[in-house]
Amino acid sequence: MNDLQIVAEALRCARHLVVFTGAGVSAESGIPTFRDALSGLWQRFDPGELATAEAFRRDPALVWGWYEWRRTKVLQAQPNPAHLAIAELARHVPQLTLVTQNVDDLHERAGSTEVIHLHGSLHQPRCFDCQRPFAGLADDPQEPAEGRRIEPPRCPRCGGPVRPGVVWFGEMLPEPALQQAFAAAEACDLLLSVGTSGVVYPAAQIPQLALQAGARVVHINPQPLVIQGVREHCLVGAAGMVLPELLARAFAGASRD
Ligand code: NAD
Numbered sequence: 001m002n003d004l005q006i007v008a009e010a011l012r013c014a015r016h017l018v019v020f021t022g023a024g025v026s027a028e029s030g031i032p033t034f035r036d037a038l039s040g041l042w043q044r045f046d047p048g049e050l051a052t053a054e055a056f057r058r059d060p061a062l063v064w065g066w067y068e069w070r071r072t073k074v075l076q077a078q079p080n081p082a083h084l085a086i087a088e089l090a091r092h093v094p095q096l097t098l099v100t101q102n103v104d105d106l107h108e109r110a111g112s113t114e115v116i117h118l119h120g121s122l123h124q125p126r127c128f129d130c131q132r133p134f135a136g137l138a139d140d141p142q143e144p145a146e147g148r149r150i151e152p153p154r155c156p157r158c159g160g161p162v163r164p165g166v167v168w169f170g171e172m173l174p175e176p177a178l179q180q181a182f183a184a185a186e187a188c189d190l191l192l193s194v195g196t197s198g199v200v201y202p203a204a205q206i207p208q209l210a211l212q213a214g215a216r217v218v219h220i221n222p223q224p225l226v227i228q229g230v231r232e233h234c235l236v237g238a239a240g241m242v243l244p245e246l247l248a249r250a251f252a253g254a255s256r257d
């Protein structure tokens with residue numbers, strides 16, 4: 001059997017499936033990834049310039065403008081076949097835990113529920129000073145030009161600047177989300193790692209934990225990744241193509257419960 005057949009069979013028999021996603025799962029929805037050679041966000045911006053609390057203190061309008069640009073990209077985007085296939089998977093396997101590094105809401109808009117967001121969300125801004133959640137974001141913002149400075153809104157309680165609700169470099173990830181993700185990785189029998197370069201920790205530990213705990217781990221990525229274990233596979237291709245194909249092979253003709 002080739003890798004695709006092996007993985008489809010493992011998916012069909014999975015008891016507890018973890019799906020772990022990165023920016024690549026939203027690439028086919030038109031949202032730039034971070035490190036892709038051509039379209040990667042970091043090619044055009046220095047992370048230290050934008051995705052840190054220090055950068056926000058230094059120039060809140062530059063950082064807020066960048067995230068508003070990203071938020072409009074997300075609002076204009078639609079879930080792609082990869083997001084839809086992942087939502088469909090939950091209807092076929094006894095238990096599915098979805099963990100994402102992404103700050104968009106495309107998994108939720110595709111129908112997935114209980115999504116574990118390790119790096120926060122573009123849709124949960126809060127006050128930089130008193131942490132109060134901010135509810136005043138326009139849901140149809142005018143698309144700012146990439147890199148345009150926009151003064152952040154002010155907190156109605158303390159007047160502090162409103163920041164994006166994402167985890168920045170140097171910040172701690174939400175501990176409950178991280179522990180829930182680690183526990184699922186150690187308990188699952190199959191983990192699909194979809195669209196992540198696997199270079200940012202602690203999120204990147206998740207596939208490794210699953211492999212060490214005896215699960216089968218499958219990377220879905222157009223870039224072939226170096227794999228170590230016998231129970232590790234790399235399906236080279238776009239998530240929007242590979243995931244629907246996997247679903248069809250594993251559950252073709254299966255009743256939709
Ligand atoms: P870093 O190396 O400066 O950061 C923090 C260190 O703390 C890292 O070694 C990280 O592994 C560790 N850490 C963070 N949370 C932890 C936790 N709950 N438990 C144990 N260790 C923890 O910066 P980094 O690791 O490159 O980035 C920190 C976080 O910021 C990462 O999750 C990164 O993905 C995130 N980030 C998010 C965005 C975004 O726009 N969503 C952009 C950049 C970075």
Ligand code: APR
Binds near residue numbers: 034035220221
């Ligand atoms: N299908 C599957 N994978 C894809 C696709 C696609 N259509 N297009 C690109 N990819 C892959 C790329 O090959 C790359 O390996 O998606 C991955 C995107 O990697 P990154 O841009 O590094 O995104 P990610 O792994 O999510 O970054 C992790 O770093 O900057 C921080 O917090 C940020 O959450 C982000 C974290």
Ligand code: ZN
Binds near residue numbers: 128129157
């Ligand atoms: Zn405040």
